[in-house]
Amino acid sequence: xxxxxxxxxxxxxxxxxxxxxxxxxxxxxxxxxxxxxxxxxxxxxxxxxxxxxxxxxxxxxxxxxxxxxxxxxxxxxxxxxxxxxxxxxxxxxxxxxxxxxxxxxxxxxxxxxxxxxxxxxxxxxxxxxxxxxxxxxxxxxxxxxxxxxxxxxxxxxxxxxxxxxxxxxxxxxxxxxxxxxxxxxxx
Numbered sequence: 001x002x003x004x005x006x007x008x009x010x011x012x013x014x015x016x017x018x019x020x021x022x023x024x025x026x027x028x029x030x031x032x033x034x035x036x037x038x039x040x041x042x043x044x045x046x047x048x049x050x051x052x053x054x055x056x057x058x059x060x061x062x063x064x065x066x067x068x069x070x071x072x073x074x075x076x077x078x079x080x081x082x083x084x085x086x087x088x089x090x091x092x093x094x095x096x097x098x099x100x101x102x103x104x105x106x107x108x109x110x111x112x113x114x115x116x117x118x119x120x121x122x123x124x125x126x127x128x129x130x131x132x133x134x135x136x137x138x139x140x141x142x143x144x145x146x147x148x149x150x151x152x153x154x155x156x157x158x159x160x161x162x163x164x165x166x167x168x169x170x171x172x173x174x175x176x177x178x179x180x181x182x183x184x185x186x187x
Contacts, residue, residue, distance in 0.1 A: 009069060010118040010119065012118050013114065014109070014111055017083065017118055022060065024056065025049060028052050029047065034102050037102050065086075065087065067084060071083055071115045073106075081106070081115070082100055083098070083099040083116065084099075085119055093130035094129060094131040095133075096133050097120070098134060130177060130178050134173075135173055135174075136172050137170070137171055144172065150176070151176050151180055155173045155174060156172075158171040
């Protein structure tokens with residue numbers, strides 16, 4: 001989907017991240033109903049347009065416990081997904097990260113990798129966080145490899161944590177510490 005240029009919060013070589021707003025309700029609704037995206041993220045709930053609108057309105061008002069951004073390709077201004085830093089705990093300096101690249105044609109191009117690196121730099125450098133974790137389902141092998149390449153390390157497995165498509169699936173917990181990130185990216 002194409003949109004006029006907007007505020008670029010974080011910018012890389014291929015993508016930039018911009019705040020999501022209630023005007024993006026339709027975009028976000030479409031991502032939540034994309035069948036492959038639903039499977040890879042384990043999304044089971046059904047949402048109405050009004051629920052998404054209300055959710056985005058709340059997210060725009062509360063940036064202390066979470067950040068939700070859209071991923072936009074610089075060259076085309078196309079929104080290709082979203083990324084979030086969630087459950088930000090400033091006292092213990094940690095958070096959870098999640099990402100979704102919606103369409104298969106945008107996967108494997110480095111957009112997700114760059115978006116994660118941009119948000120990690122922000123989390124460690126600006127928000128002064130120490131640890132970022134994520135969960136990836138065992139059947140999402142491509143995402144697992146990307147997270148490993150970025151520097152996330154497997155910390156454990158939650159056995160049968162997701163029941164999806166008539167089967168149980170493990171959830172793999174991965175994390176990266178600020179000093180581990182700095183060793184790899186030397187910033």
